[in-house]
Amino acid sequence: MKVENLSRLTTLSKFQGEGIFFVMKQFLHGSIAILLPLLIFVAGCAVNPATGDRQFMLMSSAAEQKLGAEEHPKLVSQFGGRYEDADLTRYVEHVGASLAAVTEAPDIPFTFSLLDNETVNAFALPGGYVHITRGLLALADNEAELAGVLAHEIGHVVARHTAERYSQSIGAGLLATVVGAAGSAAGVPIGDLAATGAQAFVQSYSRDQELEADELAVRYLRRAGYDPQGMATFLRKLEANTRLEATLAGDPAAADRFNIMASHPRTADRVQQAIVLAAGGDVTGARIGREDYLKRIDGILYGENPKQGVQIGREFLHPTLRIAFLVPPGFSITNTPGAVIAKSPRGAMVVFDMEHPERASQVDDMVTYVDRGIGAKLHFKNLESIAVNGMAAATGAALVRGQRGAVDLRVVAIRERQDRIYRFAFLSSPAVTGSLASDFKDTTYSFRQLSGREAARIKPLRVKVIPVHAGDTAEILAAQMPFSNYRVERFRTLNGLDRHQPLAPGETVKTIVN
Numbered sequence: 001m002k003v004e005n006l007s008r009l010t011t012l013s014k015f016q017g018e019g020i021f022f023v024m025k026q027f028l029h030g031s032i033a034i035l036l037p038l039l040i041f042v043a044g045c046a047v048n049p050a051t052g053d054r055q056f057m058l059m060s061s062a063a064e065q066k067l068g069a070e071e072h073p074k075l076v077s078q079f080g081g082r083y084e085d086a087d088l089t090r091y092v093e094h095v096g097a098s099l100a101a102v103t104e105a106p107d108i109p110f111t112f113s114l115l116d117n118e119t120v121n122a123f124a125l126p127g128g129y130v131h132i133t134r135g136l137l138a139l140a141d142n143e144a145e146l147a148g149v150l151a152h153e154i155g156h157v158v159a160r161h162t163a164e165r166y167s168q169s170i171g172a173g174l175l176a177t178v179v180g181a182a183g184s185a186a187g188v189p190i191g192d193l194a195a196t197g198a199q200a201f202v203q204s205y206s207r208d209q210e211l212e213a214d215e216l217a218v219r220y221l222r223r224a225g226y227d228p229q230g231m232a233t234f235l236r237k238l239e240a241n242t243r244l245e246a247t248l249a250g251d252p253a254a255a256d257r258f259n260i261m262a263s264h265p266r267t268a269d270r271v272q273q274a275i276v277l278a279a280g281g282d283v284t285g286a287r288i289g290r291e292d293y294l295k296r297i298d299g300i301l302y303g304e305n306p307k308q309g310v311q312i313g314r315e316f317l318h319p320t321l322r323i324a325f326l327v328p329p330g331f332s333i334t335n336t337p338g339a340v341i342a343k344s345p346r347g348a349m350v351v352f353d354m355e356h357p358e359r360a361s362q363v364d365d366m367v368t369y370v371d372r373g374i375g376a377k378l379h380f381k382n383l384e385s386i387a388v389n390g391m392a393a394a395t396g397a398a399l400v401r402g403q404r405g406a407v408d409l410r411v412v413a414i415r416e417r418q419d420r421i422y423r424f425a426f427l428s429s430p431a432v433t434g435s436l437a438s439d440f441k442d443t444t445y446s447f448r449q450l451s452g453r454e455a456a457r458i459k460p461l462r463v464k465v466i467p468v469h470a471g472d473t474a475e476i477l478a479a480q481m482p483f484s485n486y487r488v489e490r491f492r493t494l495n496g497l498d499r500h501q502p503l504a505p506g507e508t509v510k511t512i513v514n
Helices: 009-016 032-042 061-078 086-100 134-139 143-158 161-180 190-197 207-224 229-248 252-258 268-277 290-297 357-361 366-374 430-446 452-456 474-478 487-495
Strands: 044-047 054-057 111-115 122-125 129-133 310-312 315-318 323-326 332-335 340-343 349-354 381-388 391-402 405-417 420-428 461-467 508-513
Touching: 061 111, 061 122, 061 129, 061 161, 086 111, 086 143, 086 207, 086 290, 111 134, 122 143, 129 134, 129 143, 134 229, 134 487, 143 161, 143 207, 143 229, 143 290, 161 207, 207 229, 229 487, 290 461, 290 508, 323 430, 357 420, 366 381, 366 391, 366 405, 366 420, 381 405, 405 430, 420 430, 474 487, 474 508, 487 508
Parallel strands: 111 129
Antiparallel strands: 044 054, 122 129, 310 315, 315 323, 332 340, 340 349, 349 420, 381 391, 391 405, 405 420, 461 508
C-alpha cells in the first residue's frame, strides 16, 4: 500500500450490486439512417505491414497513441511506480529499442518502463508503451530471455492487437445498438467511446493473437541478433514460478491465479511452435548474454519494497507509516497500491486502507464517521465506539447484497493520529461469518504502531549473484537464504534448475540476501 495512494472504502458499493464497469445505455443522436453511415465512415480495413492481414479498425493510430499516453501513467502508479535504478532502466530501454528498430513500424514512439513491482509481469499499451516489472527481471536468467519478453509485447503493439480487440467489441456493440435500439435517442458523444476502449488492454488476448505476437517476436529477436529460444526457456521458468507461488499461498491447485499467462494463453510448447513457424535465419552465434545480464541485476530488489509495506508470515508491516497488523490464519495477502487485501480459500476477505489525511483531520467523532462517512448507503447496525491499543476507533456491521448473494460486512475505523484514519472491511458469507468472528476480532486488535527501531529493522531483500564453489549444492546455498520455508524450491525456481539438476563449480547463480 503506497502512502500517496489513499483509496476510499466507498468502493464497497460494488458489493451492493451497483457495478464498477462503464455501461453504455444510449448511443449517438438520430436513427439507423444516421448510425449506419457513421459505421461505414469510421470503420476501416487496412493491411498490417507486420502480419500481412487485413484488420477491421475503428481506432486510428493517433487514437491508439492518445489512449496509451492517457493510461500509461495510471498503470505505472498502480504497479508501484518506476523502479529507481537509472542504469537498469537504461539497460531495459536499450534492449527494447534494439528490438523496436527492426520492426515493420520503426516510427512507433516506443516507451519502455521498469516498474517497482515484485510480481512477474509484462504488458503493453497501445501506442508503444511497454512495461516490465523488476520481479520479471529477477526471474529471468539472461538478456535473450528479457529480449524475448519485450519482443512479444512489441509484437502485440505492432500487430495492433489492442485496437483490433477494441474495434471488434465496439463494432459488435454498434450493430447490436442498431438492431435493438432502432432510432432511440442518445446522449454519449463519440469521443467518449474511449472510456470503453481504455479497458481493452486489460482483457486477455486470444490464442491466435498470442501466437502471432510470438511469431513476430521470433522475427524481431533474430533480426536483432538474439537467440529466440530465450522465449521458451523463460516461459518454463515462469511455469515453475507459478507453481511455487501457488504453493507458498497454500493453494497449489489455484496456480492460474498467480500466472500472467492466464491473460497471455501461452506455454513453452506454443512458443516452440512459433519458433518453428517463423523458421529461417542463421542463429549461430546469436546473443544469450547471461553473464552480462546477471551482473546488471545483481543487487536488484526482490519481493516487496518496504516503502510499500511487507509481509512477514501472517503480519503486514509498513515501516514508512509505522503500523502493523496480523491477518487471520490461512488468509493470503495481496499488497496493492491502494489497499492491502487478504483472502481465505472460503472466499472471506479483509480489506485494509486509509482515509485521505485532509478528510481524516476533519473527523470529530469516529462513530459518526463510520455511520455517515462510510456507511451512509450501507445502513450499518450495532454502531459502537471502541479502543484499539489506546487508539480511538469505531465499528459497525451491515448485510449487503451483491450479484453473488448476501455478504456480511463489518467495518472498523481506527484513528492512529489526527490526520490518519485506517480502515478494515471484513467480508464473509453469512454461512461462515460466525466461525470467523474471533479471527476478525483478533485482526482488529492486532493493529499497532511500530517503534522507530522496529521500522528500521525492516530491510529489503535483494538478488545477489555468486559463484558456485566445489561442493556447493542447491540445498547448501538455499539454506543461506532468508526464508522460513521452501528454500530449495525458491532457489531452484530463481535459477531455472530442474529438481535434481546439480550445480557446476565456476558457474554463477542467483541467491537472495537481506
